[in-house]
Amino acid sequence: MVLTIVLAPLLLVTLAGVLQLGALRVAAARVRAAADLATLVAVNDQDDAELARSGRLRLSADAVDVAREYFARELELSSALLGSAPDEIAAAADVAAYPAAPAHDAWTGARYDRPTVRIAAHVPVKTPVFGALAFRPVTTIDVLSVSSPR
Amino acid sequence: MKRRATASVFAVLLLWSSPALAWDPFPEDGDNTPPQGEREPDPVPFIAPPPGIYYVTDTYVADVVTSTGTLTTYSTTTVHESTGSYARVLDMVGTGASSAFDGSAFNGRRTLGDGRSVAGTYYENYVLGADGFVPVSIVFFQDDAELARLLAAVPVPAVNTPAPSIPATASPTARPSPPACCGTERPTIASPTLAPARPIQPRISLLPLGAPVAMLEVLRGRAVSLYPRAFVGDREIPVRSWTVIGGDAGDALVTAGSGAVAFRTSWRRLAPPGAVFEVVFRIEVDTPETGHRTIDTAIAVVVRSPALER
Numbered sequence: 332m333v334l335t336i337v338l339a340p341l342l343l344v345t346l347a348g349v350l351q352l353g354a355l356r357v358a359a360a361r362v363r364a365a366a367d368l369a370t371l372v373a374v375n376d377q378d379d380a381e382l383a384r385s386g387r388l389r390l391s392a393d394a395v396d397v398a399r400e401y402f403a404r405e406l407e408l409s410s411a412l413l414g415s416a417p418d419e420i421a422a423a424a425d426v427a428a429y430p431a432a433p434a435h436d437a438w439t440g441a442r443y444d445r446p447t448v449r450i451a452a453h454v455p456v457k458t459p460v461f462g463a464l465a466f467r468p469v470t471t472i473d474v475l476s477v478s479s480p481r
Numbered sequence: 482m483k484r485r486a487t488a489s490v491f492a493v494l495l496l497w498s499s500p501a502l503a504w505d506p507f508p509e510d511g512d513n514t515p516p517q518g519e520r521e522p523d524p525v526p527f528i529a530p531p532p533g534i535y536y537v538t539d540t541y542v543a544d545v546v547t548s549t550g551t552l553t554t555y556s557t558t559t560v561h562e563s564t565g566s567y568a569r570v571l572d573m574v575g576t577g578a579s580s581a582f583d584g585s586a587f588n589g590r591r592t593l594g595d596g597r598s599v600a601g602t603y604y605e606n607y608v609l610g611a612d613g614f615v616p617v618s619i620v621f622f623q624d625d626a627e628l629a630r631l632l633a634a635v636p637v638p639a640v641n642t643p644a645p646s647i648p649a650t651a652s653p654t655a656r657p658s659p660p661a662c663c664g665t666e667r668p669t670i671a672s673p674t675l676a677p678a679r680p681i682q683p684r685i686s687l688l689p690l691g692a693p694v695a696m697l698e699v700l701r702g703r704a705v706s707l708y709p710r711a712f713v714g715d716r717e718i719p720v721r722s723w724t725v726i727g728g729d730a731g732d733a734l735v736t737a738g739s740g741a742v743a744f745r746t747s748w749r750r751l752a753p754p755g756a757v758f759e760v761v762f763r764i765e766v767d768t769p770e771t772g773h774r775t776i777d778t779a780i781a782v783v784v785r786s787p788a789l790e791r
Contacts, residue, residue, distance in 0.1 A: 367789055370787075370789070371787045371788075371789070374787035375700060375787045377699070377700050377703060382687060382697075382698075382699070382705075383686070383687040383688045383691045383692070384691070384692055385692070385694065386687070386694030386695070386696050386697040386698060387698050388698035388699065388700065388783075388785055441790075443790075445785075447790070475791065476789065476791070477789070477790040477791045478787055478788065478789050478790060479787070479788065479790055480700060480785035480786060480787050480788065481751075481785060481786060481787075481788045
């Protein structure tokens with residue numbers, strides 16, 4: 332009886348921590364999927380004028396805006412998990428479009444051989460159990476998504 | 482004693498046995514196993530179409546033979562309408578080449594001035610009935626041209642013929658007999674020199690008046706319009722018609738059209754790694770400057786699809 336009373340809080344804390352870690356992984360996966368979808372949508376938009384002029388594939392001039400807009404839209408579906416508003420997260424994200432290849436990405440140091448859209452964002456995610464356990468109540472997830480047409 | 486008791490118990494149980502009163506919760510469903518051989522006929526049975534068949538949008542009207550100067554053109558006129566029939570290409574034959582379908586076309590196959598058969602394409606027409614695609618006729622679309630045989634108009638002098646009896650007063654229209662030394666020599670006749678045809682440069686562009694492109698990068702599934710065009714020097718000449726004669730045309734609805742119509746298509750699949758799709762057009766022009774001519778051109782198409790890099 333005494334042993335149960337002593338160990339029960341410890342077991343409950345451990346269980347809550349495990350559940351919070353699982354929820355954090357789910358949130359990270361959803362945030363990463365949101366960034367991936369946003370970059371894919373942005374790349375899937377071709378510059379018509381350049382296509383007619385040279386036949387080459389170049390990104391549309393508003394690729395950055397499209398990527399940011401769709402990043403916010405996708406995050407909206409997981410807003411209950413986020414520590415900030417989706418629009419604010421998308422607005423603060425570093426979205427870059429490289430319409431002509433080859434290009435060099437100063438953020439990642441990567442070289443792109445085809446038109447590319449890149450999203451790098453810090454997404455705050457609520458972790459209330461960690462907060463109750465003397466950790467931070469909001470955990471920041473760094474997400475990086477790069478897409479180009481193959 | 483125990484054996485008797487056991488046997489009695491079994492006997493009583495056997496006498497009291499009765500069929501189990503199983504309850505079917507879905508009695509209205511009937512038997513779940515379909516009876517063999519009583520399958521419902523397929524309301525829309527799949528009818529495999531013959532390979533290469535397509536819906537006819539341009540219908541045969543007549544064979545046309547036109548002569549412009551020394552050039553005689555053998556062509557086929559069509560009208561842009563659909564009779565609900567289908568067709569497929571049977572054979573494409575060149576000038577003078579024989580075909581297994583010679584004599585089977587209802588409109589026949591003409592011959593050039595020298596007796597050779599004209600070039601063209603045999604099509605077989607189909608109608609879609611209850612039993613599938615039924616062939617109804619074969620038609621020959623002629624597409625050829627020849628220069629007039631000017632030699633026929635040049636009088637050929639008498640060669641190695643006995644000298645006619647020449648009267649003392651020779652008629653002014655009488656032909657002189659060849660001298661004995663040259664009686665067997667065939668006189669040479671200078672062949673007529675025709676003005677060389679000006680070269681036609683075929684081009685492909687994505688806009689009616691856009692810049693020509695030789696290669697196209699397009700996203701998968703994206704619809705594009707290609708305009709086959711023709712130039713003589715720096716001057717554009719009207720295209721009478723175009724036809725896709727080879728390559729991968731993608732998901733095009735039509736593979737032939739007049740010069741004012743664009744070839745509209747899209748590709749839903751990617752080419753193998755390191756390869757590109759190629760679309761080959763045959764462009765037909767018919768202007769007083771160029772005459773009736775066909776030229777082929779191709780455009781390379783690279784289909785790309787957005788993908789995640791990291």
